Amino acid sequence: xxxxxxxxxxxxxxxxxxxxxxxxxxxxxxxxxxxxxxxxxxxxxxxxxxxxxxxxxxxxxxxxxxxxxxxxxxxxxxxxxxxxxxxxxxxxxxxxxxxxxxxxxxxxxxxxxxxxxxxxxxxxxxxxxxxxxxxxxxxxxxxxxxxxxxxxxxxxxxxxxxxxxxxxxxxxxxxxxxxxxxxxxxxxxxxxxxxxxxxxxxxxx
Numbered sequence: 001x002x003x004x005x006x007x008x009x010x011x012x013x014x015x016x017x018x019x020x021x022x023x024x025x026x027x028x029x030x031x032x033x034x035x036x037x038x039x040x041x042x043x044x045x046x047x048x049x050x051x052x053x054x055x056x057x058x059x060x061x062x063x064x065x066x067x068x069x070x071x072x073x074x075x076x077x078x079x080x081x082x083x084x085x086x087x088x089x090x091x092x093x094x095x096x097x098x099x100x101x102x103x104x105x106x107x108x109x110x111x112x113x114x115x116x117x118x119x120x121x122x123x124x125x126x127x128x129x130x131x132x133x134x135x136x137x138x139x140x141x142x143x144x145x146x147x148x149x150x151x152x153x154x155x156x157x158x159x160x161x162x163x164x165x166x167x168x169x170x171x172x173x174x175x176x177x178x179x180x181x182x183x184x185x186x187x188x189x190x191x192x193x194x195x196x197x198x199x200x201x202x203x204x205x
Contacts, residue, residue, distance in 0.1 A: 034076050037088045037155070047095040048087065050074075054160075056104040056124045068125075075125040078102055080156045103127065103159035105151055108168055115187040117172075121151050123159045137186070137193045147195060170195075 051059045058065040058074070065071055077088050078096075085098045107122040119131040129151055131137060136152045149161045149169055161169060173186050175198045182198035 034154075037077055037079055040088055040090050042088060042091050042093045044086075045092040045094055050087075050096040052085075052096070052098045052102050054100040072125045075102065075127075078155075078157060101150060101158040101160050103153055103157065105129075105159040105161045105165055108161075108165050110172070115190055115192070117188050119169075119188045121159065121161075121165075123153060127153055127159075129153050129159070131188050133189070134191050134193070137188075139193075139195045141196060141200070149195075175201075 049061050053059065058071050065074075074087055079086050079088050084095055085102060086093050086095050103123040103125060105121040106124050109118075109120040109122075111118040111120070121129045121131070123129065131151060138150050138152075138158075140148045140150070142148060147166060147170065149166055150158045151161065153159050169186060172188075173184050173195065175182050175184050176187075176192060177183075178185065178192060178194050183192075183194040184196055184198050184201050185192050185194040187193070
């Protein structure tokens with residue numbers, strides 16, 4: 001079923017049999033604490049026919065990966081470099097396709113009030129993220145789908161908040177003078193996370 005990674009470098013595509021199974025075996029085959037991928041420097045072995053859709057579903061050879069434990073295992077060794085996503089083991093590095101960002105934030109916790117409130121998020125692969133400094137929350141504004149918030153999970157990997165969580169997050173916002181202009185944003189962990197100019201609010205959130 002699985003396809004083996006080519007050893008021909010960036011022009012290669014992972015092909016043959018055993019590629020997916022080999023990745024699992026090289027990682028020990030079970031979910032555990034996050035491995036030290038930042039210390040691994042394996043060769044690039046081509047692209048694997050694996051895709052993370054914008055709804056967070058993982059696919060291999062066009063078929064959904066139905067085992068949550070396997071998805072969590074692969075998510076633990078996911079890295080993003082130069083705008084691309086890779087799965088990394090001590091022995092190899094393979095490229096995969098990510099439609100938007102690799103994770104979804106599916107649950108939000110709120111502790112405290114106003115500027116010093118603490119926000120935490122649980123992702124669809126059960127990472128728990130505590131919102132940190134100014135760069136840990138970003139927003140994109142689409143004409144069709146309004147505000148899309150993203151929270152930094154780790155290693156330049158982001159999670160997009162579900163639509164339901166987006167409404168919950170926006171309900172915490174207010175308008176403040178920010179960099180000399182009225183801005184709508186979210187205050188958390190002592191930081192005001194600007195979302196948009198105050199005059200843009202109506203109809204977008």
